[in-house]
Amino acid sequence: MAIDNPSVRLPLYRFEERGEQIIITTKSFTMTICKKGFRFGFRQPACGYQVEPHAVSGLRFSDKEGKRLYDATHTKVMDWNEEALHLLVENTEGQEADVRLAFGGRYVRFDITPSLPGAYTIDVRTAPMSPVYGLGDYGSLIDTVPTEQPPARGKLDVQARDRANLFGYHRSDMVNQGTNMRFLSNFTVYPAHRFAQVLFEEGAKRVAFTEKENKLGASNVARIGSLYYFTGTMREIYSDYRNVRIAEGYPDKKPKYEMFRVGWEAYGSLGWNSYQTEVEEALRQYLERGYELAWGVIGSGFWKGDRKGTYEGTTTSFGIWDDAFEEGRTDGLANPRFPDVNRLKSFFAERGIKLILGLRNHVKAPEADGGFNHPVYNGPFAEEAIQRGYLLKHADGSLLRITNAQFPAGTVYVLDSRNPEALDWFVSKAALWEAQGFKEDAMLYTKHYADGNWNQLNAALMDENYCVIVRNSAYGVPGDLLRINDTYFGTGEGYHFDQDRVPINLLNIAASGASNLYPDITGGTPKTDPSLPSYQNYFVRNAMFNAVTPGMSLGRKPWEMNHPHYEQCVKKAADWHNRYAPYIYSAVLESYHTGYPLAMTPLHIAYPDDAATYDLINRHTRQYEWMLGPSMLAAPLFGNDFDTAQSRDIYLPAGIWIDYETGERFQGPVTLHGYPMPPSKIPVFIGGQGVVVSYDREEDACYAEAYPVAERGNCYTHQHADGSSVSRVRHEQEGWNPQTLRVEDNVSGQAAACVHQEKTGSFRFRLEPGRDYTIRGGK
Numbered sequence: 047m048a049i050d051n052p053s054v055r056l057p058l059y060r061f062e063e064r065g066e067q068i069i070i071t072t073k074s075f076t077m078t079i080c081k082k083g084f085r086f087g088f089r090q091p092a093c094g095y096q097v098e099p100h101a102v103s104g105l106r107f108s109d110k111e112g113k114r115l116y117d118a119t120h121t122k123v124m125d126w127n128e129e130a131l132h133l134l135v136e137n138t139e140g141q142e143a144d145v146r147l148a149f150g151g152r153y154v155r156f157d158i159t160p161s162l163p164g165a166y167t168i169d170v171r172t173a174p175m176s177p178v179y180g181l182g183d184y185g186s187l188i189d190t191v192p193t194e195q196p197p198a199r200g201k202l203d204v205q206a207r208d209r210a211n212l213f214g215y216h217r218s219d220m221v222n223q224g225t226n227m228r229f230l231s232n233f234t235v236y237p238a239h240r241f242a243q244v245l246f247e248e249g250a251k252r253v254a255f256t257e258k259e260n261k262l263g264a265s266n267v268a269r270i271g272s273l274y275y276f277t278g279t280m281r282e283i284y285s286d287y288r289n290v291r292i293a294e295g296y297p298d299k300k301p302k303y304e305m306f307r308v309g310w311e312a313y314g315s316l317g318w319n320s321y322q323t324e325v326e327e328a329l330r331q332y333l334e335r336g337y338e339l340a341w342g343v344i345g346s347g348f349w350k351g352d353r354k355g356t357y358e359g360t361t362t363s364f365g366i367w368d369d370a371f372e373e374g375r376t377d378g379l380a381n382p383r384f385p386d387v388n389r390l391k392s393f394f395a396e397r398g399i400k401l402i403l404g405l406r407n408h409v410k411a412p413e414a415d416g417g418f419n420h421p422v423y424n425g426p427f428a429e430e431a432i433q434r435g436y437l438l439k440h441a442d443g444s445l446l447r448i449t450n451a452q453f454p455a456g457t458v459y460v461l462d463s464r465n466p467e468a469l470d471w472f473v474s475k476a477a478l479w480e481a482q483g484f485k486e487d488a489m490l491y492t493k494h495y496a497d498g499n500w501n502q503l504n505a506a507l508m509d510e511n512y513c514v515i516v517r518n519s520a521y522g523v524p525g526d527l528l529r530i531n532d533t534y535f536g537t538g539e540g541y542h543f544d545q546d547r548v549p550i551n552l553l554n555i556a557a558s559g560a561s562n563l564y565p566d567i568t569g570g571t572p573k574t575d576p577s578l579p580s581y582q583n584y585f586v587r588n589a590m591f592n593a594v595t596p597g598m599s600l601g602r603k604p605w606e607m608n609h610p611h612y613e614q615c616v617k618k619a620a621d622w623h624n625r626y627a628p629y630i631y632s633a634v635l636e637s638y639h640t641g642y643p644l645a646m647t648p649l650h651i652a653y654p655d656d657a658a659t660y661d662l663i664n665r666h667t668r669q670y671e672w673m674l675g676p677s678m679l680a681a682p683l684f685g686n687d688f689d690t691a692q693s694r695d696i697y698l699p700a701g702i703w704i705d706y707e708t709g710e711r712f713q714g715p716v717t718l719h720g721y722p723m724p725p726s727k728i729p730v731f732i733g734g735q736g737v738v739v740s741y742d743r744e745e746d747a748c749y750a751e752a753y754p755v756a757e758r759g760n761c762y763t764h765q766h767a768d769g770s771s772v773s774r775v776r777h778e779q780e781g782w783n784p785q786t787l788r789v790e791d792n793v794s795g796q797a798a799a800c801v802h803q804e805k806t807g808s809f810r811f812r813l814e815p816g817r818d819y820t821i822r823g824g825k
Contacts, residue, residue, distance in 0.1 A: 056128050057128055058072065058128065059131070061123075061126070066082060068081065068133075072154075073151065074278060075088050075152070079104075081120065082121075083100075083104065084133075085104045090240060090278075093240060097275075103117035103118045104118065104172065105143070105170055106263075107141065107158070107167070107169075108166050108167040108168070109139065109166075110164025110165065111164065112165050118137050119138055121145075122134045144157075152277050153277065153286050155274050156270065157269070157273075158269060158270045158271075165267070167264070168264060168265075172259070175241070177211040177212075177236070177650065178235070180231065180558040181234055182231035183226055183531070185557070186206055186226065186541075186550055188205045190216065205541065206544045208665050209665070210554055210663035210664070213255050215253065217253050219250045219251075219493070221248075222496075223490075223492065224452070224490050225491060226531045226542075228517050229520075229530075229555060230519070231521050231558040232245055233287065234255070237650050238657070240279065240654070242275075242287065243262055243274065244276075246271075247267070247270070248495060249265070250265045252265060274287075284640065286641075287559055288640065296498065296501060296520060296521035297522055299523075299526075300508075302513060303627070303628075303768075303769070305515075305526035306596055307339075307340035307341075307627045308338060308599065308624050309342060310341070310343070311600075312342070313343070313345050313346070313571065314568070314571060314601010315602060315603065318345075318347060319353060320383070321383035322383060322385060322390050323380060335605065335617070338624050341482075341483065342394060343404070343599070344403055345404035348368060348383070348403060349361065350363065350367065350368045350370075352375045352376055352377050355376070356454075356456065358423055359424055360410060360424065361403065362427055362428075363423060365479055365480075366423065367384050368382045368383040369382050369386070370382055370385075400483055400513050402482065402513055403479050403481045403483075406488055407488055408460045409437075410424055411447065415445075415457050417456040430471070432459070434471070437459040437462055446459065449492075451489055452489035460490070460499065463502040464499070473503075483514060483515070483526075485529070488517070488518050501522065505524035514526050516529065517529055527597040529564040529597070533570055535571075537686040537689070544686065545588075545684060545686050546685045546686050548565055549663065553672060556643045556651075556672070557648055559643060561596065561637045562597070563646050564598070565597070568616070569584075569616075572601075572602055579689075583689045585607060586615045586725045587683060587725065589604075590725070592623075594674055596633075596646055614726070615725050619728075624743075625740045626738060626739070628767055629740065630675060632675065632739065632763075632766070645675065646673075646674065647672055648672055652672075656699050667695060671696065676762065677735045677738050677753075678730050681694065682723075691723075692723065693723055695721070697718075698715065698733070702714070702754070702755040703755065704731060704753055706728050707728055736755040736777070737751065737756070737762035748767075749810050750762075750764070750773075752777075752789070753806060753808045754782035756777045758777050758779060761777070764813065771816045772815075772816070776819070776821065777821050778820050779823060780823065780824050781823075783823075783824050783825055784807075787809065787822070788800070788821075788823050789819050789820070790822055791814075
C-alpha cells in the first residue's frame with residue numbers, strides 16, 4: 047500500500063498514514079485509527095493482546111446544546127510535535143472537534159475539544175470487551191437503573207449487582223450523590239486484554255460496557271481533556287495510572303500503621319446516640335476482655351443540643367462539645383452527653399487509643415435560607431465561611447444550597463476545598479476538637495458535580511498528621527482507610543442489608559486502584575437482638591471476613607450474644623488481624639508507592655492469565671477470594687447464606703498453597719469442592735511469595751514466617767511500621783529439609799534463631815528493621 051505521508055519518528059511515538067489508516071507506534075503498543083469514523087484500536091505486539099475498534103465510530107459528540115449525539119465520519123492529520131499528534135475529526139452534522147493524542151510510553155491521553163463553545167456530550171469508544179472490573183462505588187450497583195436521580199432523604203434501597211464483572215453495565219450521569227455512590231472513579235481494567243481506561247472528570251460521567259460498545263464519556267462539558275488508555279502488565283498499568291492520577295490532581299496520601307490495627311466505632315454500639323459514659327464503658331469492657339484497640343471513632347452526638355431538635359450542633363460546630371446541662375431536653379439521653387471532655391481525651395490517650403471524630407464538609411445555613419443555624423449550638427463558623435467566600439458557588443456566584451442531606455436538617459452550604467484559604471480555615475477550626483483524627487462523611491443526597499471536593503480536604507488533614515477515614519473521594523484515596531458504605535445485618539432486603547454486596551463492592555474498588563479498604567463495623571449496627579441465632583451467625587462470619595481485609599473495627603459487644611464460642615471466634619478474628627497488621631501494612635505501603643492494589647488484590651488482577659479467576663466473584667457460587675498482600679489468599683465464607691453455609695468451593699491458582707490452620711498442602715490450579723469452613727476458621731491459604739510477618743506483643747517485635755511454597759530466587763520485601771525501614775527475605779534454599787535449612791542474617795552473616803512449625807512446615811525468625819535475610823540449605 048502506498049504511504050501518503052512518510053513515517054514521522056519522534057521520541058515517544060512514530061506515525062504514518064497508509065491510505066485510510068493512521069498507524070501510531072510506541073515502544074509498547076500500536077494504535078491504528080481508521081479515518082472513516084475515527085475508529086481506533088490497540089495491539090500490543092510483545093504479547094499479542096488486542097483491542098478492536100468500534101464497528102461504527104470511535105467518537106461521538108453532540109450539538110453545542112448537548113441534545114443529540116452524532117458519529118464521527120472523517121479524520122485528518124493536522125500537525126504533530128514531540129508530545130502529541132493533532133487530528134481534526136468531523137461528525138455527520140459537519141461539526142468539527144480537535145483531537146490531540148499525547149503518548150506516555152505505555153499509555154495515550156485523548157484531549158477532545160469541539161470547535162465551537164458549548165455544553166457538549168462527548169463519548170469515546172472501542173469495540174466491546176469482557177471481563178471488565180473497577181468503577182469505584184458504582185461497581186457495586188446493578189447494570190441498569192430506572193432512574194439516575196439521587197435517593198430521597200433517608201431512602202437507601204438501591205439494588206446491588208450480582209457479580210464483579212461489569213459487562214452489561216451503563217450509566218449516563220455518574221457523580222457523587224451520597225449513600226452508596228461516594229468513592230467516584232470510572233477507571234476500569236480488562237485483565238484478559240492487558241488494558242485499562244479512565245476519564246478524569248468531575249461532572250456527569252458516562253460509561254457503557256455492553257455488547258455494543260466500550261465507552262467513556264461526559265455530558266454538559268466544553269471538552270474532554272484527560273481520557274487515558276493504558277496497556278501493559280497489571281503492575282505496569284496500575285503504576286502508570288498512579289502517576290497519571292497524581293499529575294491530574296488526585297494523589298493518595300501515605301497511610302499510617304495504627305489504622306491497620308483493630309479499631310472501634312461507637313456507631314456499632316450506640317448508633318447516632320453516642321454519649322461519654324457508654325463510650326468509656328464499652329471501651330473499658332473490650333480492653334478488660336483482652337481486645338487490643340488502636341483507634342476509636344465517635345461519629346456523632348458530641349456536639350451541643352437536643353438530638354431530637356432541628357437546632358442541634360454538627361461536626362462543624364468546632365470545639366463546642368455537649369458538656370453542660372440544658373433544660374428542656376427531649377432526646378432521653380444523658381444531659382449533658384459529654385460532661386467531662388478532658389477526661390474523655392485522657393481516657394483515650396492513657397490507653398493508647400486514637401480519638402477520631404466524625405467530620406462533615408458542610409455548615410448549616412441561616413434560617414432565612416431554610417437552615418437551622420444556631421449561634422450557641424453551631425457557633426460563628428457558618429457566618430465566617432459565608433463572609434469570607436469559603437463555600438461552593440454556582441457559576442452565577444450564588445451559594446450552592448443542599449436541601450436533601452441526611453443530616454443535618456434544612457439547608458446546608460458546602461466548603462469549597464479548592465480554595466486554599468478556605469481549606470486552611472477549615473483545618474484550623476477542626477483542630478479545636480483536639481482529636482487525633484477524623485472520619486470524613488457528608489450524606490449529601492444531591493448531585494452537585496464536585497466529586498473531587500473532598501480530596502483536598504482529606505489530604506490537608508493528612509498533611510497535619512491526623513488519622514483520616516475517607517468516605518467520599520474521587521479517583522484517589524488521600525487518607526488512611528477508605529470505608530465502604532454501611533453494612534447491616536440482613537439477607538439482601540436492600541443494598542445495605544445485602545452481604546453479597548460487600549465483597550463485590552470492595553473488590554471493584556480494589557480493581558479501581560484503591561486497596562487500603564475498610565469494610566465497615568464488625569457486627570453491623572445495634573438494632574438487632576443479639577440473642578437471635580441468625581444474627582449471631584452473621585456476627586461471627588462478618589468478623590472473619592473483616593479480619594482478612596486491610597481495615598477492621600469492632601462496635602457491637604460480642605459478649606452481648608451470650609454465646610461464648612462465638613465470642614471467642616470474634617476475638618480470634620480480631621487478634622489475628624492485629625497479629626498480622628505489620629504484614630498488611632507493608633502491603634498497604636507498597637500499594638501506596640506503586641499503585642498496584644497489593645493490600646487487597648482481586649484474583650483476576652493477581653492472575654490475569656488465569657481465565658478461571660474471571661467469574662469467581664458472584665453471589666451464586668460466592669467464591670469471594672483475594673490476595674491479602676503477596677503471600678496470603680483470603681477465602682472467607684460470607685454472603686447472604688451466612689446462616690446456613692458451612693463450606694465453599696475454593697479456587698487456588700497455580701502454585702503451592704498451604705491451609706493456614708491445618709497445614710494441608712495443595713497444588714494449584716485446583717478447586718477445592720465443598721471445603722469445610724467452620725465459624726472459627728481463619729480463612730487463609732499461604733502461597734505466592736511465601737513469607738508473612740507477625741507482631742509479637744509480649745516481645746514487642748516482628749517475626750517473619752517463611753513457608754515452603756516459594757521458588758528459589760523469590761524475594762519478599764517488608765516495609766516496617768515506621769514507614770521507612772525495609773527488610774528482605776530471599777529464597778535461595780535447595781529444599782525444605784528442617785534439619786539442614788537455615789536463615790542467614792545478611793548483616794552479621796550468622797544464622798538467625800528459628801522455630802520450625804511441623805504442621806505447616808514454616809520457619810519463624812525475628813525480623814529486625816533494616817536487615818535482610820536469606821533462606822539457604824534445605825537439602
